[in-house]
Amino acid sequence: MSYMSKLRTVLLLIVMSLCLRECTKSAFQDIDNKYYLVNEAHSIAKDLFTRGSMNYDILKNTSLYVMDTFLDLVHMMNNRMSQELRSAVIKFYRLKNFHDFTNYMISLEETVDIIEHCLIAPVETIDVLREQFHRVIGNFEDVRHFDTVNKCHNELPDEVAVAHCILHQAVLFNETMQDNLVSIVEIKTYQHARKTNASLYNVQNCLNSFVPNFFEQLLVGTYTDKCGYLKIVNASIKDLIGDEWGKSKEMLFPKKWSPLITILKQNSTSSGINAQQFLFKTLLAANLTSQDIIKTLYS
Numbered sequence: 647m648s649y650m651s652k653l654r655t656v657l658l659l660i661v662m663s664l665c666l667r668e669c670t671k672s673a674f675q676d677i678d679n680k681y682y683l684v685n686e687a688h689s690i691a692k693d694l695f696t697r698g699s700m701n702y703d704i705l706k707n708t709s710l711y712v713m714d715t716f717l718d719l720v721h722m723m724n725n726r727m728s729q730e731l732r733s734a735v736i737k738f739y740r741l742k743n744f745h746d747f748t749n750y751m752i753s754l755e756e757t758v759d760i761i762e763h764c765l766i767a768p769v770e771t772i773d774v775l776r777e778q779f780h781r782v783i784g785n786f787e788d789v790r791h792f793d794t795v796n797k798c799h800n801e802l803p804d805e806v807a808v809a810h811c812i813l814h815q816a817v818l819f820n821e822t823m824q825d826n827l828v829s830i831v832e833i834k835t836y837q838h839a840r841k842t843n844a845s846l847y848n849v850q851n852c853l854n855s856f857v858p859n860f861f862e863q864l865l866v867g868t869y870t871d872k873c874g875y876l877k878i879v880n881a882s883i884k885d886l887i888g889d890e891w892g893k894s895k896e897m898l899f900p901k902k903w904s905p906l907i908t909i910l911k912q913n914s915t916s917s918g919i920n921a922q923q924f925l926f927k928t929l930l931a932a933n934l935t936s937q938d939i940i941k942t943l944y945s
Contacts, residue, residue: 683806684808684809688812690813698790698824702823705891709835710779711900712900713779713835715900715904717772717775719907720768720772723878727846727875730866731866735758735761735864739754739757761853764849764852768842771841772842772845775842782834783830783834786830789823790823832891836887842879847876853869885899
């Protein structure tokens with residue numbers, strides 16, 4: 647082969663090599679561009695998963711805080727009612743020193759035993775419901791698995807189909823997880839509110855079953871519809887079960903009741919407690935009428 651022939655062959659190989667490199671580079675660029683939509687969908691899906699998990703945790707913590715706030719309020723109102731009931735019994739038996747009721751009234755010791763028996767139910771109910779709610783919400787775990795989204799890569803060859811699959815799976819998982827948790831929170835909140843209220847009203851039934859017309863004899867309105875403390879509980883229950891957990895992050899109940907509970911807790915530990923003053927504030931916050939407030943404070 648002549649020198650010129652060898653030169654032409656070398657030049658041809660160089661040109662072919664350059665062409666091959668350019669063609670290969672172009673092919674890889676096409677692949678990258680082709681999967682750009684998939685990569686973007688993958689990134690968005692991960693962001694959705696992260697935000698979904700954060701919202702999930704926020705809902706769990708909010709629900710626990712709201713239920714604890716409600717039960718704290720009921721606990722304080724129950725303490726007030728039980729104190730009034732015990733005081734009424736003592737006042738009644740003081741009057742016994744001036745009149746002879748021995749023929750048709752049971753002894754003070756027996757009455758105290760009956761009262762304590764009936765009053766223990768609300769206390770136990772509050773503790774049990776608090777523990778149950780924490781356990782239920784705590785065990786409701788986030789089971790989002792991003793591996794399920796990754797399956798879209800292997801199952802669908804088309805770029806648009808893969809991107810659509812990824813985003814659809816991410817949104818579906820987020821909505822499903824959140825909806826399931828919202829449902830259980832709403833159901834358990836409603837159930838626990840009803841059980842709490844029933845336990846308070848059952849004190850009246852319990853006492854009357856032992857001593858007929860017990861409340862009429864003692865002229866006391868605690869644990870009845872006449873009781874201002876029970877009106878507060880009823881008003882708070884209405885707000886509690888009225889909250890729409892799935893539509894708003896700002897719940898009505900904690901915003902409305904938390905400041906009052908904080909004030910009541912602070913003042914319960916201070917000397918010179920003016921119970922009526924704090925009850926008046928709470929009644930106002932419960933949106934009760936002025937007539938209800940006057941009856942509660944002065945009747």
